[in-house]
Amino acid sequence: MPSFSTRTSGDLVADRRYDYGDAALVDGDFAAARDLFAQTLELVPNWPPAHFALAxxxxxxxxxxxxxxxLHxxxxxxxxxxxGAAVLLAQIGTAAPVMPDAYVASLFDEYAPRFDGHLVEALKYRAPETLAGLxxxxxxAAMHFAAALDLGCGTGLMATALAGHVDAMAGVDLSAGMLKVAEAGGRYNRLTCAELLGFLKGEPASAYDLALAADVFCYVPDLAPVLGEAxxxxxxxxxxxxxxxxxxxxxxxxxxxxxVHHAPAEVRTWAEAAGFTLRQEVTVSTREDRGVPVPGALFLLAKT
Ligand SMILES: C[S@@+](CC[C@H](N)C(=O)[O-])C[C@H]1O[C@@H](n2cnc3c(N)ncnc32)[C@H](O)[C@@H]1O
Structure with a gap:
C-alpha cells in the first residue's frame, strides 16, 4: 500500500481547501471545486487525493x-x-476497463463492516440465494459438493446460501477486511487473501467440483482467462x-x-472456448442501485 493518507495531506490549510472543494463537488459546483483543488495542490503537489478530486x-x-x-x-x-484513477480513465473512455487490485481491496476493506447489512437490506442483494436456487x-434438493471454491467470497454470503450442501469450502478475496468477516462466520475451511486469477493458477487441476463467483465479475474485465483456469x-x-x-x-x-458490465454473448463464447457447457442462463437483477434494479445475468456452467 502507498504511504499517503486519504484523510489528510499533512497540511492543515491544504486539508481545509480540499474539504471546501469536496463540498463544492457534492453541490455540483464544479468550477469552484476545481479552483479549490488547484489551490490545494499548490500547497501539497504530491498528494494523490487532490489530483483525483480535481479530475x-x-x-x-x-x-x-x-x-x-x-488521473495520470x-x-x-x-x-x-x-x-482507482484507471477506473475513471476507463469511464471517460480514454482507457480500456480495468480494476486495480489495490483499489478493489481498499474499497471493500472500507465497506466490510457494513457490507452484509447495507447490501442485503438496503440494496436488496440476492445473488447468493438466486445462484443456489439455480x-x-x-x-x-439433495445436491452435494465435496469441494467448492468461492471466488471473491467477501464476507461469506455464498457459503451461507449453500450451508449443508458442501463438505469443504475454500474462499479467496482481495480484501483482508472482507475475509475477516468471512472467517468469523466459520463456514470456510480455507481463506486466502489474493487476486482470484493468480490464485486459480496456483491450484491443482480437478481439485473442486463447484466454483462460485457472486457479484464479483463486475470487478473483473477479462473473464476469458478466469473461465479457462476455472x-x-x-x-x-x-x-x-x-x-x-x-x-x-x-x-x-x-x-x-x-x-464492469459484460455482454452475455461474450461470456457464452468465452465459456464454450474454456470447455464449459451452458446449463442455465437467467436474465435477472440481483441488486439495486439508488432504488433501480441493476441489469444482470446468472450463469450455470458444467465442465464438459
Ligand atoms: C460485491 S462483493 C461480493 C462478495 C460475495 N461474493 C457475496 O456474494 O457476498 C465482491 C467481492 O469480490 C472481491 N473481488 C473483486 N475482484 C476480485 C479479484 N480480482 N480477486 C479477488 N477478489 C476480488 C472484492 O474484494 C469483494 O469482496
Whole structure:
C-alpha cells in the first residue's frame, strides 16, 4: 500500500481547501471545486487525493483531457492505484476497463463492516440465494459438493446460501477486511487473501467440483482467462455458478457506476472456448442501485 493518507495531506490549510472543494463537488459546483483543488495542490503537489478530486471536478465540467491529465498524475504518484484513477480513465473512455487490485481491496476493506447489512437490506442483494436456487434446479434438493471454491467470497454470503450442501469450502478475496468477516462466520475451511486469477493458477487441476463467483465479475474485465483456469481446477462435470452485470451493447464496458458490465454473448463464447457447457442462463437483477434494479445475468456452467 502507498504511504499517503486519504484523510489528510499533512497540511492543515491544504486539508481545509480540499474539504471546501469536496463540498463544492457534492453541490455540483464544479468550477469552484476545481479552483479549490488547484489551490490545494499548490500547497501539497504530491498528494494523490487532490489530483483525483480535481479530475472528478474536470469530469463534472466535461473537460476530459484535463481530467485524464490529473488521473495520470495520480497513477504516477501511486502506481498501485488505490484510488482507482484507471477506473475513471476507463469511464471517460480514454482507457480500456480495468480494476486495480489495490483499489478493489481498499474499497471493500472500507465497506466490510457494513457490507452484509447495507447490501442485503438496503440494496436488496440476492445473488447468493438466486445462484443456489439455480444449482438446486440443476442437481435437486439433495445436491452435494465435496469441494467448492468461492471466488471473491467477501464476507461469506455464498457459503451461507449453500450451508449443508458442501463438505469443504475454500474462499479467496482481495480484501483482508472482507475475509475477516468471512472467517468469523466459520463456514470456510480455507481463506486466502489474493487476486482470484493468480490464485486459480496456483491450484491443482480437478481439485473442486463447484466454483462460485457472486457479484464479483463486475470487478473483473477479462473473464476469458478466469473461465479457462476455472475449467482446469474443476472435475469433469463440475459446476461453475456466477453472476455478471450486463449491458445491451457488445463486449466489456466500464459503467457509470464504476463497475464492469459484460455482454452475455461474450461470456457464452468465452465459456464454450474454456470447455464449459451452458446449463442455465437467467436474465435477472440481483441488486439495486439508488432504488433501480441493476441489469444482470446468472450463469450455470458444467465442465464438459
Ligand atoms: C460485491 S462483493 C461480493 C462478495 C460475495 N461474493 C457475496 O456474494 O457476498 C465482491 C467481492 O469480490 C472481491 N473481488 C473483486 N475482484 C476480485 C479479484 N480480482 N480477486 C479477488 N477478489 C476480488 C472484492 O474484494 C469483494 O469482496
Amino acid at each position: 472528478k471536478a474536470c469530469i463534472g465540467q466535461s473537460e476530459h483531457a484535463e481530467a485524464a491529465q490529473a 498524475r495520480v497513477l504516477a504518484l501511486d502506481p498501485a492505484d488505490r484510488l 444449482m438446486h434446479q440443476e442437481r435437486g 475449467a482446469r481446477v474443476l472435475t469433469s462435470g463440475g459446476l461453475f455458478a456466477f453472476s455478471i452485470q450486463t449491458h445491451v451493447g457488445e463486449g466489456v464496458i466500464m459503467g457509470a457506476d464504476a463497475r
